[in-house]
Amino acid sequence: MWKRIWNQTKDLIFKGDHSRLYQIVFMLLVVIFVLQALFPIYWLFISSIKPISELYDRDQALIPGSVNFSGYMNIWTFMDFSKNLLNSFIISGFATIIILFIGSLAGYVLGRTKIKGKTAIMVLILALSMFPQVSFLLPLFEAFSRYQLLDTHIAMILPDSAYLLPVGVLALRAFYSQIPQDLERAARVNGCTRLGALWRVIIPLSMPGFVSVGLMMFTLVYNEFFFANLFSMTKASQPAPVAVLRFELGYYQPWDLVTAASIVCMIPILLVMILAHKQVLKGLMMRGAV
Amino acid sequence: MRERPEKPEGPPAFPLRLPKKIGGIFGSFDLWVENLSEGRFSVLLLSPLIIFLIAIIGIPIARTIWLSLHQYLPARPWMEYKFIGLVNYVSLLRDPAFMKSLIHSFYFTVLNIILMLLLAIPAALLVSREFRGRIAVRTILLLPWAVPIAVAGTTFKFMYNGEYGVINYLLKSIGIIKEYVPWLMSYDHVFDWMYSSTAMNAIISAAVWRTLPFSILMILAALESIPPDYYKMAKVNGANSWQIFRHVTFPLILPGITIVVLWRAITAMRIYGIIDSMTAGGPGRITETLQILTIRTFFVSRDLGKGTAMAVMTMLFTLVFIIFYLALLQYVQRKRR
Numbered sequence: 035m036w037k038r039i040w041n042q043t044k045d046l047i048f049k050g051d052h053s054r055l056y057q058i059v060f061m062l063l064v065v066i067f068v069l070q071a072l073f074p075i076y077w078l079f080i081s082s083i084k085p086i087s088e089l090y091d092r093d094q095a096l097i098p099g100s101v102n103f104s105g106y107m108n109i110w111t112f113m114d115f116s117k118n119l120l121n122s123f124i125i126s127g128f129a130t131i132i133i134l135f136i137g138s139l140a141g142y143v144l145g146r147t148k149i150k151g152k153t154a155i156m157v158l159i160l161a162l163s164m165f166p167q168v169s170f171l172l173p174l175f176e177a178f179s180r181y182q183l184l185d186t187h188i189a190m191i192l193p194d195s196a197y198l199l200p201v202g203v204l205a206l207r208a209f210y211s212q213i214p215q216d217l218e219r220a221a222r223v224n225g226c227t228r229l230g231a232l233w234r235v236i237i238p239l240s241m242p243g244f245v246s247v248g249l250m251m252f253t254l255v256y257n258e259f260f261f262a263n264l265f266s267m268t269k270a271s272q273p274a275p276v277a278v279l280r281f282e283l284g285y286y287q288p289w290d291l292v293t294a295a296s297i298v299c300m301i302p303i304l305l306v307m308i309l310a311h312k313q314v315l316k317g318l319m320m321r322g323a324v
Numbered sequence: 325m326r327e328r329p330e331k332p333e334g335p336p337a338f339p340l341r342l343p344k345k346i347g348g349i350f351g352s353f354d355l356w357v358e359n360l361s362e363g364r365f366s367v368l369l370l371s372p373l374i375i376f377l378i379a380i381i382g383i384p385i386a387r388t389i390w391l392s393l394h395q396y397l398p399a400r401p402w403m404e405y406k407f408i409g410l411v412n413y414v415s416l417l418r419d420p421a422f423m424k425s426l427i428h429s430f431y432f433t434v435l436n437i438i439l440m441l442l443l444a445i446p447a448a449l450l451v452s453r454e455f456r457g458r459i460a461v462r463t464i465l466l467l468p469w470a471v472p473i474a475v476a477g478t479t480f481k482f483m484y485n486g487e488y489g490v491i492n493y494l495l496k497s498i499g500i501i502k503e504y505v506p507w508l509m510s511y512d513h514v515f516d517w518m519y520s521s522t523a524m525n526a527i528i529s530a531a532v533w534r535t536l537p538f539s540i541l542m543i544l545a546a547l548e549s550i551p552p553d554y555y556k557m558a559k560v561n562g563a564n565s566w567q568i569f570r571h572v573t574f575p576l577i578l579p580g581i582t583i584v585v586l587w588r589a590i591t592a593m594r595i596y597g598i599i600d601s602m603t604a605g606g607p608g609r610i611t612e613t614l615q616i617l618t619i620r621t622f623f624v625s626r627d628l629g630k631g632t633a634m635a636v637m638t639m640l641f642t643l644v645f646i647i648f649y650l651a652l653l654q655y656v657q658r659k660r661r
Contacts, residue, residue, distance in 0.1 A: 063446070064450055064455075067443075067447050067450065067465060068461060068464050068465070070533070071464055071465050071468055071536075071537070072467065074471075074476070074479050074480065074483065075467060075468075075471065077482075077483060077490055078475075078479050081482065090487070090488045091488060092487065092493070092504075093493060094488065094489075094493045096490075135372075136372045136373050136376055137373070139369040139370070139373070140372070142369055143369045143370050147365075147366050149362065153654070157654070159373070159377065160650060160653075161646055161650060162381050162382065163381075164646045164649070165381075165639050165642065165643075166594030166614075166615060166635070166638045166639065167594060167615075168594070168615055168619065168634075168635040168638060169385050169635045169636070169638065169639045170380075170381050170384030170385050170388060171619070171622070172387075172388060172622055172628060172631065172635070173383070173387040173388060173391075174380070174384050175622075177384075192380055195376075196376055196377060196379075196381055199377065203373065227354050227357070227358050228354075228358055228365065229353075229354050229357055253470055256472065257471070257472040257473055258473075259472070259473040259474050259596070259597035259600075260597060263597070263600065264623075274472075275473070275474040275475050276474055278475060278478060279477070289482060292482070296475045296478060296479065299472065299475065300470070300471060300475060303470045303471075304467070306470070307463065307466065307470045311459070311462075311463040311466070315462065315463075315466070315541075318466075318538070
């Protein structure tokens with residue numbers, strides 16, 4: 035009997051792409067997955083526009099009765115959140131530029147030239163980026179404190195870009211290796227120098243790759259927590275996500291401000307994801323496929 | 325030194341059409357690059373990467389290993405700063421807090437990977453099908469990846485709250501729990517030897533939510549690299565859908581799944597952000613993993629020798645996974661060619 039039930043469920047799941055039941059189950063599963071992905075984000079948003087009396091209610095309403103935007107006003111006046119947002123943009127912008135510059139040069143070598151030991155170099159680079167961050171945290175902390183770089187943007191730009199560089203190099207390498215060799219050869223025959231061919235032929239052709247990898251890196255640096263948490267102490271360099279964590283009034287977390295600030299600091303990344311999801315997906319696929 | 329026969333007239337205009345003075349400098353640099361051999365050209369282009377990585381990651385790792393062999397307590401300057409060999413490591417093995425944190429880390433890693441696979445494989449199979457709004461669903465499934473770790477942690481902390489958390493409300497209205505549970509503050513252990521605590525499980529579910537998108541994507545990449553002819557062949561030969569999954573799809577995505585598992589094992593052993601933003605290792609030390617304990621040793625008890633020894637131990641634990649991961653990546657790449 036169990037075998038029959040098992041066979042029937044198997045048929046239900048894996049057979050009959052066009053049966054009614056199959057489609058209903060399929061859509062139901064899709065809806066469940068979509069809901070689990072969206073619910074925390076939805077809840078964050080709903081909580082940020084709830085009036086405070088409903089926010090701390092034991093019986094939470096899934097759809098708020100009334101709307102109150104005071105949290106969005108107060109984060110600028112009470113918490114000076116614009117400074118944190120600016121810090122975030124400075125850090126992720128500069129780190130992305132460093133990654134793209136160094137990564138484009140190295141990706142060219144790893145993707146297009148034929149030299150010995152390419153695989154070894156790649157493996158070594160990847161291995162370096164996989165060690166836990168604590169394994170180089172303390173010497174970096176000492177060095178930064180010696181040169182008074184703690185609590186500046188540089189203290190986060192340098193480790194973030196170094197830690198994410200290998201991923202960027204590998205993704206860029208994948209984009210480079212898609213460009214046909216003949217194009218480069220044609221440019222060289224027609225009198226382009228080496229760097230000229232790189233600058234005029236290869237880099238314009240891999241612009242989509244740069245956009246994908248750049249957006250991905252921007253998101254990763256923006257979301258990064260480890261160095262942002264440990265190397266920033268005050269408003270001078272604290273990026274927005276870490277500042278959200280530190281919103282405290284005494285021992286009490288003002289959830290209306292925290293939720294509003296979370297939504298605000300997620301907006302840039304969500305915009306990137308929604309407007310450029312194709313590019314980001316492509317970049318991530320490149321990283322996943324390696 | 326090799327002369328190029330068809331050298332263009334005048335100074336080569338690199339990188340843009342610049343005024344003559346700057347163009348001269350760039351031009352001579354361009355010429356110098358032109359005359360390098362292939363290997364030296366590669367080294368030139370690789371050098372920024374290598375210098376950067378060695379300066380920011382390589383040298384600090386070496387110094388960490390070197391420090392772990394020394395007695396180094398800035399909080400007690402009267403104690404000497406001297407070479408003591410493996411004493412730090414031996415003291416780690418005797419330290420119950422370290423052993424506990426090791427167990428917590430392994431528990432987190434194993435449960436996280438199991439839950440992640442149970443959700444990610446069906447999700448990837450679903451999304452790989454053709455249906456209307458597929459791109460939209462893919463983008464939505466990817467959204468948790470875009471949420472900053474700190475924000476994800478705070479959100480879940482808010483949702484798990486024992487007094488006004490929505491998870492308590494939902495579970496109670498369904499009837500699963502009778503009273504509100506302070507998820508992140510409960511102390512109960514199931515067994516002492518088989519570690520399990522409510523707070524840890526709550527954190528694991530948050531971590532699974534945050535890392536699900538990436539694992540779905542990796543499995544999806546493996547699924548889409550299967551040529552469609554295989555399915556056609558299987559269908560022509562009379563296989564039903566279960567057989568196709570069992571004998572065609574699954575073996576072909578198995579390397580992809582293994583890569584996901586190893587990737588998560590490497591990143592879960594160094595888990596820090598989500599725990600620090602949700603419980604910061606508490607209540608007590610119930611959710612204290614290796615990284616949290618190491619950072620506490622660095623910045624709270626200031627025992628740098630012991631802390632660096634812990635960091636080296638974490639490195640060693642992940643090294644095994646890293647070697648497997650890199651070997652598998654090479655294998656998959658070679659197969660794809």
